[in-house]
Amino acid sequence: MDSKNNFHRLCVWLFYGLVFFLPFEIDFEIQNFYNLWITPLILLAILLFFLFLLEVFLSKKMPKIPYLSLVIIYGLGISVSYLKGFQFTSAIQILWVIFRLAWLPIILYIVALKFLNQNSSLMALKILSISASISSLFAVIQTISGGEIFGGFITNQRYLGLFQKIPEWIVSGRMGNLYLMPQAIYRGHGGFHSSNLFGAFLSLTMCISWFLWRSSKRNRWFWLLMLILQGLGIIVTFSRSAWAAILSALWLAIVLEVIYLSKSNLDVKIVTLMFLSIILGISILTLISISEELRSRFISLLNPLNVPEFVWRLEVWEQAIGEIIKHPLFGTGTYDVVVLPDRSGNLISYGAHNLFVGLAYQNGLISLMIFVYILWHGFFYRSWYLLRRCVNLEGRYFGIGIYTAGVAFVVSGIGSSLMAYENISFFFWILIGMVVRSNFYNCQFVKLKQSISQPEGGRINA
Numbered sequence: 001m002d003s004k005n006n007f008h009r010l011c012v013w014l015f016y017g018l019v020f021f022l023p024f025e026i027d028f029e030i031q032n033f034y035n036l037w038i039t040p041l042i043l044l045a046i047l048l049f050f051l052f053l054l055e056v057f058l059s060k061k062m063p064k065i066p067y068l069s070l071v072i073i074y075g076l077g078i079s080v081s082y083l084k085g086f087q088f089t090s091a092i093q094i095l096w097v098i099f100r101l102a103w104l105p106i107i108l109y110i111v112a113l114k115f116l117n118q119n120s121s122l123m124a125l126k127i128l129s130i131s132a133s134i135s136s137l138f139a140v141i142q143t144i145s146g147g148e149i150f151g152g153f154i155t156n157q158r159y160l161g162l163f164q165k166i167p168e169w170i171v172s173g174r175m176g177n178l179y180l181m182p183q184a185i186y187r188g189h190g191g192f193h194s195s196n197l198f199g200a201f202l203s204l205t206m207c208i209s210w211f212l213w214r215s216s217k218r219n220r221w222f223w224l225l226m227l228i229l230q231g232l233g234i235i236v237t238f239s240r241s242a243w244a245a246i247l248s249a250l251w252l253a254i255v256l257e258v259i260y261l262s263k264s265n266l267d268v269k270i271v272t273l274m275f276l277s278i279i280l281g282i283s284i285l286t287l288i289s290i291s292e293e294l295r296s297r298f299i300s301l302l303n304p305l306n307v308p309e310f311v312w313r314l315e316v317w318e319q320a321i322g323e324i325i326k327h328p329l330f331g332t333g334t335y336d337v338v339v340l341p342d343r344s345g346n347l348i349s350y351g352a353h354n355l356f357v358g359l360a361y362q363n364g365l366i367s368l369m370i371f372v373y374i375l376w377h378g379f380f381y382r383s384w385y386l387l388r389r390c391v392n393l394e395g396r397y398f399g400i401g402i403y404t405a406g407v408a409f410v411v412s413g414i415g416s417s418l419m420a421y422e423n424i425s426f427f428f429w430i431l432i433g434m435v436v437r438s439n440f441y442n443c444q445f446v447k448l449k450q451s452i453s454q455p456e457g458g459r460i461n462a
Contacts, residue, residue: 011051011115018044018108019128019430022423023135023201024191041426045104048111055114063114066436067378070370071106077330077367078102085333085362105425112433118395121434125208132205133226136233139188139198143236147186188236197421199242200412202234204405204427207249211401214257215394240307241415249408251280256400260387313353313415320352320361331364335420351420355413358420371419378432379406382439395438402435 018041027039056062065071079102088094116124138150192198209230213223234242258273304310320337335351335358352358360368383406386399409418409428418424 007051007055008115011048011055011111012120014044014048014051015111015115015120016124016127018048018426019124020131022128022427023132023198023205025193025423026191039422041422042100042104045108045111045426048115049104049107052107052111052114065110065113067374070374071109074367074370074374075102075106077370078363081330081333081363081367083333084327084330100422105422105429108426109429109433112430113437116434116437118438121438122394122398124430124434126212129205129209129212129223129226129230132202132209132233133229135190135192135198136202136230139190139233139236140229141188142190143186143188145186185238187238188233190233192423195237196239196241196416197418197424199234199237199239200245200409200416200418201424201427202230202237203242203245203249203408203412204431206230206234206246207253207401207405207408210250210253210404211397214400215397239412239415241412244414245408245412247280247284248411249404251277252407253400253404254280256387256403257397261393261396261400310415316350316353317357320354320357324357324360324365327364329364329366331360331362331367333362335362335417337361351417353415353417355410355416355418358417362417362420374432375406375410378436379403379409382435385439386435398438402431405431 021040021044025039027042079098082098082101083094086094086097088097112121141149187195188198189195190198190202192201206227209223209227213220213227216223231246234246254276255273258276262272264272316337323332323337337350337352352361356368356372359371380403383399383402387396387403388399390396390399412418419428
């Protein structure tokens with residue numbers, strides 16, 4: 001029994017390490033082995049996968065996995081699309097790319113279901129919140145220093161930097177795209193390679209930090225500090241889609257808390273909701289009054305058709321949809337929709353810049369339909385169930401946190417192909433695993449309470 005507990009504890013701690021690295025894109029290339037890319041996330045995910053297989057082999061029992069048939073079809077569809085689109089040089093590369101891009105995120109969903117209970121899921125989210133705050137602090141320092149500090153050593157490049165020299169062409173290309181032009185303001189990107197993607201990631205973690213702050217009985221000021229740090233991080237990304245996502249999510253969180261968790265009568269709820277909405281509005285006006293750049297960029301959210309980047313995205317979406325019509329089932333298998341030179345003259349590939357269009361373009365409509373169903377049923381339906389039916393207050397706050405994170409995920413996905421990026425894809429599937437596991441425990445507890453209160457006649461006592 002002790003060895004089994006130690007084994008389970010090891011798996012949980014490895015999972016804690018994995019979620020700590022989620023806000024950081026640190027990877028390096030093994031040049032002497034088929035030029036494969038390795039990251040701490042991948043190493044920990046593979047190790048957890050083998051430990052999961054060992055657990056299943058020793059116990060001779062496969063755990064119950066909701067959506068198993070759907071995620072298998074999803075993984076197979078993505079595998080077929082990559083076989084179509086990638087130019088492979090060896091069988092090893094084929095296996096590695098398909099395993100890493102198609103199956104590893106799904107494996108993390110299964111591993112989260114297997115090894116995380118409610119307490120360990122909560123601890124994992126706390127570690128993630130702290131890690132995201134550290135990465136946000138890096139982003140603030142990057143912007144204040146104009147990219148001179150933490151701007152391009154480990155956090156900005158697709159190289160670890162400790163093991164290999166960073167090529168000059170990567171430095172010039174990456175750094176050139178991180179300035180807000182024409183103001184020449186350095187956009188913070190934390191531990192990510194992209195400011196927009198980092199902003200999208202923070203829009204999700206801020207919903208988690210909001211849940212930790214509102215549900216915590218102790219250390220509430222600490223979680224409020226984590227929320228504020230991530231808020232500063234998302235501001236300095238200057239990502240409009242991330243701003244829209246977190247404002248939508250936080251306002252929705254306030255509405256859901258006042259309506260469903262407040263014990264006041266309807267009149268008091270309406271007054272409270274109006275007051276908190278006014279406070280949120282005043283806070284936004286105060287923030288955007290700090291600088292002209294913040295104000296003009298925020299106001300442009302109200303009229304996106306006058307934003308050149310948004311108009312450009314419309315053209316990319318139109319081009320991507322044309323390719324989806326030609327390759328409806330399994331997509332093109334490639335990320336690139338257009339390839340254009342950056343400010344330094346280097347050719348940079350651009351994806352579909354939309355969560356749903358990007359998934360259909362790269363992996364096809366079959367994968368898109370499965371993804372939409374799991375997003376709706378696994379993310380929104382199950383988190384709503386926790387909000388309305390969970391037996392404890394912390395679980396109901398958890399439901400709000402996950403539900404609003406789903407809203408932030410969809411809104412920020414308007415401008416970025418989020419599932420094409422490993423850290424965000426891992427985060428999505430881990431959250432699905434957590435909410436499914438929490439939902440399962442809550443349903444079991446409700447059934448147990450009903451069976452205790454149910455007499456022999458079969459009717460439940462009022």
